[in-house]
Amino acid sequence: MRPGDWAVLIASLVGIVAYGLYKGRGSNTTSKYLLAGRSMPWYAMALSIMATQASAITFISTTGQAYADGMRFIQMYLGLPLAMVIIAAWIAPRFHESGVYTAYEYLERRFDARVRALVSVIFLIQRGLAVGVALSAPALVLTVIMGWPANITTLLMGVTVVGYTVAGGIATVTWTDFVQMIIMTAGLLAALFCAIWMSPVSFGAAMNVAGAAGRLNPAVWTVDWNNSYNILSGLIGGLFLSLAYFGCDQSQVQRYLTGKSIAQAKLSLLFNAVAKIPMQFMILFTGAMVFVFFTFTQPPVTFDPGAAKRIESSAGYARAKAEYDVAWQARKDAAAQLPDAAGEFKAAQKRFDDARSQAAALAGVKAGADTNYIFLSFVTRYMPVGIVGLIMAAIFAAAMSTISAEVNSLATVSVVDVYKRYVRKDREDRHYLRAARWATAFWGIYAVVTARYASNLGSLIEVVNKVGSLFYGGLIGVFILAFFVPRATAKGALGGVLAGEAAIFYMWLRTDIFYLWFNALGCLVVVAAGYAISLAEPRNARNES
Amino acid sequence: MSDERPPLGSWRRMYGAVIFCLILLIALFTAFTARWNQ
Numbered sequence: 001m002r003p004g005d006w007a008v009l010i011a012s013l014v015g016i017v018a019y020g021l022y023k024g025r026g027s028n029t030t031s032k033y034l035l036a037g038r039s040m041p042w043y044a045m046a047l048s049i050m051a052t053q054a055s056a057i058t059f060i061s062t063t064g065q066a067y068a069d070g071m072r073f074i075q076m077y078l079g080l081p082l083a084m085v086i087i088a089a090w091i092a093p094r095f096h097e098s099g100v101y102t103a104y105e106y107l108e109r110r111f112d113a114r115v116r117a118l119v120s121v122i123f124l125i126q127r128g129l130a131v132g133v134a135l136s137a138p139a140l141v142l143t144v145i146m147g148w149p150a151n152i153t154t155l156l157m158g159v160t161v162v163g164y165t166v167a168g169g170i171a172t173v174t175w176t177d178f179v180q181m182i183i184m185t186a187g188l189l190a191a192l193f194c195a196i197w198m199s200p201v202s203f204g205a206a207m208n209v210a211g212a213a214g215r216l217n218p219a220v221w222t223v224d225w226n227n228s229y230n231i232l233s234g235l236i237g238g239l240f241l242s243l244a245y246f247g248c249d250q251s252q253v254q255r256y257l258t259g260k261s262i263a264q265a266k267l268s269l270l271f272n273a274v275a276k277i278p279m280q281f282m283i284l285f286t287g288a289m290v291f292v293f294f295t296f297t298q299p300p301v302t303f304d305p306g307a308a309k310r311i312e313s314s315a316g317y318a319r320a321k322a323e324y325d326v327a328w329q330a331r332k333d334a335a336a337q338l339p340d341a342a343g344e345f346k347a348a349q350k351r352f353d354d355a356r357s358q359a360a361a362l363a364g365v366k367a368g369a370d371t372n373y374i375f376l377s378f379v380t381r382y383m384p385v386g387i388v389g390l391i392m393a394a395i396f397a398a399a400m401s402t403i404s405a406e407v408n409s410l411a412t413v414s415v416v417d418v419y420k421r422y423v424r425k426d427r428e429d430r431h432y433l434r435a436a437r438w439a440t441a442f443w444g445i446y447a448v449v450t451a452r453y454a455s456n457l458g459s460l461i462e463v464v465n466k467v468g469s470l471f472y473g474g475l476i477g478v479f480i481l482a483f484f485v486p487r488a489t490a491k492g493a494l495g496g497v498l499a500g501e502a503a504i505f506y507m508w509l510r511t512d513i514f515y516l517w518f519n520a521l522g523c524l525v526v527v528a529a530g531y532a533i534s535l536a537e538p539r540n541a542r543n544e545s
Numbered sequence: 546m547s548d549e550r551p552p553l554g555s556w557r558r559m560y561g562a563v564i565f566c567l568i569l570l571i572a573l574f575t576a577f578t579a580r581w582n583q
Binding site: 070074078081082084085088089207208210211212214215216217218219220221231261262263264266267270273274277278339342 | 581
């Protein structure tokens with residue numbers, strides 16, 4: 001990074017924190033600290049919801065995924081608008097009207113304290129696992145690409161986020177998210193325009209290359225139960241994943257609980273329903289354009305610099321590299337003939353992939369394991385000064401907006417659903433405000449510590465989604481029982497969640513079912529088992545609950 | 546406050562607009578894939 005980039009990066013970070021702290025001043029009651037005194041306008045919540053969902057992994061890994069696998073990943077978001085309509089119409093109004101601080105508090109009112117405790121614990125485990133990954137993912141990649149020590153990057157990002165989250169509570173988190181989302185959009189647009197502009201061929205020719213390589217496939221109608229993203233798995237699997245994430249995950253529910261009215265909360269959700277897929281399309285399209293760029297500019301055998309060093313020092317590298325060079329040149333020549341000689345280009349692409357795999361195999365490296373490094377390598381090596389700083393600021397913003405919401409929601413559940421419910425019941429408001437600040441600091445430190453141990457190969461975004469999918473089926477199932485099944489009892493809900501989680505872990509460990517289906521199938525088990533147990537209860541027990 | 550009127554006049558219309566956008570996007574993605582992905 002050059003001085004101009006540093007200036008942009010530092011100015012953005014200082015600006016974000018200062019603005020957030022200014023807007024969050026005066027959070028001196030638990031209601032203001034945890035729910036911003038229910039005063040937020042729809043546009044602040046809308047961008048906060050979007051910024052929370054878009055993590056640094058989204059930027060770093062999703063672009064790489066489009067480079068390596070094409071745009072079909074976008075189908076995972078097709079269920080999101082449907083989920084937003086369901087949440088806006090039925091779920092958000094109930095949360096708002098009941099005046100709860102957390103989604104799980106609602107479960108005690110509907111069922112009993114055991115259901116609330118079980119679901120709160122599931123949330124704390126699941127989010128607790130994810131928050132470390134959210135912090136470590138950008139730190140890991142920045143270490144490899146920029147040479148910044150991982151501990152320092154993690155600590156710097158962690159301390160900044162925890163600092164403003166502890167100080168200002170959710171009002172600061174929401175307003176920093178708001179600015180962070182604007183910076184992310186600017187960074188994203190800059191990356192997209194640069195990727196198109198730096199390609200040596202015309203836009204039409206670039207589209208031909210990306211298309212011939214199978215990278216422009218946002219709609220896949222073939223259904224495959226065991227693997228891959230398609231329209232059906234995206235609509236159904238994505239619907240359940242989004243229902244769980246936006247409807248039952250406190251890190252999102254808390255965003256729209258801060259709304260100054262139900263209408264404002266609904267609008268923020270519907271904004272996301274419409275804006276999310278186009279934004280994801282832009283991110284993936286950027287990845288496809290980066291692919292075109294590297295069709296005409298030779299890429300390294302692997303984008304992971306550590307693995308590249310191991311490959312270069314292995315025996316047989318010179319011969320493998322020679323074949324790789326020839327294969328790349330052949331693909332480049334074939335690309336220049338498009339759209340006519342599509343068959344030749346496909347053959348050249350296959351030869352190039354094989355040469356790459358063989359070279360990578362010399363050091364025991366999988367050729368596709370560098371997805372997370374592609375985008376940043378491209379940005380830091382080829383983009384103009386200032387833009388690199390802006391994209392770095394966007395990645396930091398994406399990481400910070402996700403972590404702040406997660407830390408904030410973990411602290412809220414710890415205080416409202418555990419501490420206030422079981423440890424210290426009837427204390428004054430100031431006591432719980434202090435507890436919330438301490439809990440925020442605790443989860444922040446926990447995130448920094450666990451981030452040091454969370455390291456992953458392969459695609460990080462899939463890891464995060466997979467961990468989520470192990471628990472989301474259970475969460476959404478219990479909320480469906482709560483909202484839509486009047487006969488469901490507390491015992492039914494409890495038994496249903498346990499049966500659903502057992503089924504999900506069985507699918508994960510013993511079958512090859514694609515993880516996106518866990519949410520829908522797990523949820524069905526929860527609802528079916530929960531309903532059956534509720535019906536089996538004597539009628540007077542049902543009436544009591 | 547839920548009687549606050551949404552931009553399109555009623556919530557039902559808002560939800561309809563969202564679903565319409567989704568169908569339109571799927572149609573656009575399908576056409577995009579058919580045109581470019583060879």
